[in-house]
Amino acid sequence: MTVQGASAHAAACATCPMYNGAQLTRLGINMTDWDFVVALAGNPNTGKSTVFNALTGLRQHTGNWPGKTVVRAEGGFLYGDKRYKLVDLPGTYSLLSTSADEEVARDFILFGQPSVTIVVVDATRLERNLNLALQVLEITDRVVIALNLMDEAKRHGLRVDERRLARDLGVPVVPMAARQGEGVQDLLKAVAEVASGAAVTRPHRVRQRDPQVEQAINQIAGQVERAFPGLPNARWVALRLLDGDESIEQAVREGTLGQLVQQKSPEPLPAIRLELEAVS
Ligand SMILES: Nc1nc2c(ncn2[C@@H]2O[C@H](COP(=O)(O)OP(=O)(O)OP(=O)(O)O)[C@@H](O)[C@H]2O)c(=O)[nH]1
Ligand SMILES: [Mg+2]
Numbered sequence: 001m002t003v004q005g006a007s008a009h010a011a012a013c014a015t016c017p018m019y020n021g022a023q024l025t026r027l028g029i030n031m032t033d034w035d036f037v038v039a040l041a042g043n044p045n046t047g048k049s050t051v052f053n054a055l056t057g058l059r060q061h062t063g064n065w066p067g068k069t070v071v072r073a074e075g076g077f078l079y080g081d082k083r084y085k086l087v088d089l090p091g092t093y094s095l096l097s098t099s100a101d102e103e104v105a106r107d108f109i110l111f112g113q114p115s116v117t118i119v120v121v122d123a124t125r126l127e128r129n130l131n132l133a134l135q136v137l138e139i140t141d142r143v144v145i146a147l148n149l150m151d152e153a154k155r156h157g158l159r160v161d162e163r164r165l166a167r168d169l170g171v172p173v174v175p176m177a178a179r180q181g182e183g184v185q186d187l188l189k190a191v192a193e194v195a196s197g198a199a200v201t202r203p204h205r206v207r208q209r210d211p212q213v214e215q216a217i218n219q220i221a222g223q224v225e226r227a228f229p230g231l232p233n234a235r236w237v238a239l240r241l242l243d244g245d246e247s248i249e250q251a252v253r254e255g256t257l258g259q260l261v262q263q264k265s266p267e268p269l270p271a272i273r274l275e276l277e278a279v280s
Contacts, residue, residue: 024188026057027076027083034076034085036195041109041136042120043129044091047148049073050178051120051187052088060088072104079188082195087114093128095135095236096245109136110233111257115195118187120146123153123160123175133169137203139233143171144190151177170202216242228257 040048049060056075073088089105096106109117119136121129137143147162166173172190176183193199209217220238224231231237237257240248251257 023080024055024184025078026055027078028057029075031074031076031083031085033083035082036115037085037087037112038191038195039087039089039108039112039114039117040120041089041105041117041132042091042146043093043122043125043132046091046120046122046129047146047176047178048091048120049088051118051146051148051176051184052086054178054181054184055084055086055188071101072108079192082192084191084195087112092132094132095139096240110139110236111231113232114140114142116142116144116191118144118146118191120148120178122149123147124149124156124158126160134204137169137171138205139236141171141201141203142194143201143203144187144194145169145171145173146176146178146183146187147173148176148178148183150175150183151180169204172199172201213242224252227252231257 040052042048052058052060052073052075055077057077058073058075060073060075071090074085075088076083076085078084087108089108090101092102092105095110108114117136117140119133121133133143133145145165147160147165150160153160160175162173162175172194174183174187174190176187178184190199194201217235217238220241221234224234224237224241228234237248237252241252248257
């Protein structure tokens with residue numbers, strides 16, 4: 001089969017409920033219960049919604065501005081014998097973002113506790129895209145990198161060593177051309193392995209911080225955990241507070257960080273009174 005023929009085949013399959021006659025069944029919005037929650041994160045315009053549509057069979061608008069996703073969209077698929085809820089997020093350049101749509105993505109990645117986060121990166125702009133990927137790797141080890149737009153990379157004569165990238169990042173990297181349906185099966189396999197724990201990841205993390213900084217992070221993270229029981233990523237919150245992130249500081253002081261946890265927890269949480277002075 002020619003390359004063109006393979007693409008045409010994949011594109012045709014991309015519109016049917018049973019993909020490739022393989023283990024994927026698209027469930028659309030028919031999601032009453034699920035085994036795993038999977039988030040689709042990434043910089044704007046990297047193909048998140050294209051991947052979302054390929055896996056769920058839904059028609060989340062894709063395209064360049066103004067088609068961009070501004071709220072999160074949810075759909076589902078069945079793969080093997082597991083049901084997955086897939087959450088398509090607005091594009092974001094970092095987890096430090098402040099615009100309203102970027103906050104939707106940030107809050108879900110940080111506090112929605114997805115079983116797996118797929119970070120969709122643009123193979124033609126890897127350096128810029130890895131900024132978000134590295135930040136996500138700081139807060140969760142359940143990550144799969146979708147190395148998308150490989151067709152564009154090839155067209156521009158760019159070669160990406162995906163094995164080296166996977167080794168350096170410590171998580172699976174799946175080359176894809178999502179618009180042509182290429183790489184979807186490999187992505188599903190990687191997501192299933194990370195979700196079930198069959199694949200053990202070793203995410204790249206910054207180490208060897210100054211001991212005093214480490215001590216301060218631990219101290220503040222402990223206070224955050226006590227004030228917001230059940231909050232994931234207290235360490236990340238501590239880092240942002242030390243960095244003087246005003247929006248996080250406000251969320252901590254006003255207790256809105258707690259509201260994010262409350263969405264998952266029936267128990268109301270107390271507003272926080274963090275004694276930041278304690279570490280100064
Ligand atoms: N050539 C090529 N184009 C792609 C690929 N994947 C997606 N696209 C195109 O890239 C554009 C953006 O795709 P979307 O899926 O809307 O991207 P997104 O990440 O959801 O964008 P935001 O929601 O704005 O962050 C669309 O025109 C897609 O058809 C790919 O693998 N190759
Ligand atoms: Mg989108």
